[in-house]
Amino acid sequence: xxxxxPQDMICxxxxxxxxxxxxxxxxxxTPLGLTYPQYIVLMSxxxxxxxxxxxxxxxxxxxxxTLTPLLKRLEAKGFLTRRRSADDERVVRIRLTEAGxxxxxxxxTAAQCFFAQTELGQDQAKLLRDQILSLxxxxxxxxxxxx
Numbered sequence: 121x122x123x124x125x126p127q128d129m130i131c132x133x134x135x136x137x138x139x140x141x142x143x144x145x146x147x148x149x150t151p152l153g154l155t156y157p158q159y160i161v162l163m164s165x166x167x168x169x170x171x172x173x174x175x176x177x178x179x180x181x182x183x184x185x186t187l188t189p190l191l192k193r194l195e196a197k198g199f200l201t202r203r204r205s206a207d208d209e210r211v212v213r214i215r216l217t218e219a220g221x222x223x224x225x226x227x228x229t230a231a232q233c234f235f236a237q238t239e240l241g242q243d244q245a246k247l248l249r250d251q252i253l254s255l256x257x258x259x260x261x262x263x264x265x266x267x
Contacts, residue, residue, distance in 0.1 A: 134252070144237055148230035152223065153197060157182075157190055159227060162199065165216050166224045172205075173212045199223060 126132035142156045149159050164180050165171070171179075177187045191214060194200050199220035205211035238245065 130255075141234075145230065145234055148233050149227075152226050152230065154223075154227070158194055159230075161187070161190055161194060162216075162220065162223060162227065165200065165214065165220065166227075169221075170213060170215045173202075173214060176214055194220070 145156050145159065149156060154162070160180055161176070164176060168179075173184060173187060173191065176182075177184055180187075182190075191200065191202055195202055197219075198217055200217060201215050203213050203215070205213055235245070240248065
């Protein structure tokens with residue numbers, strides 16, 4: 121394969137687009153007192169509340185050592201609680217508070233504003249998402265080859 125510049129590579133297109141997306145979300149989330157990673161955590165909890173840290177980490181693809189500080193900050197803001205399981209104290213359960221549930225309405229407005237910025241129709245957005253998810257699946261399932 122010829123030497124490619126970053127602009128020719130899929131990986132750079134995805135990387136730089138992810139950065140652009142976070143940049144676009146920043147002015148929408150800052151008034152809510154949220155960072156983009158905190159927003160992702162809350163979105164996951166709005167879909168399924170009362171989960172373990174491990175379940176949440178698998179769902180949003182974050183390791184516990186990255187997720188725990190995010191959860192502590194969201195707990196300090198009053199959006200969720202972290203409680204050790206009565207059955208197994210190694211397990212920490214995450215639940216939204218009323219304030220965390222109420223944040224969903226404001227965050228939905230941010231998501232709608234972001235979607236409008238993409239200038240994609242719903243069908244285009246769904247197709248793009250599905251293509252990206254397929255790419256991710258293929259990359260995760262491909263065995264590593266020795267260097």
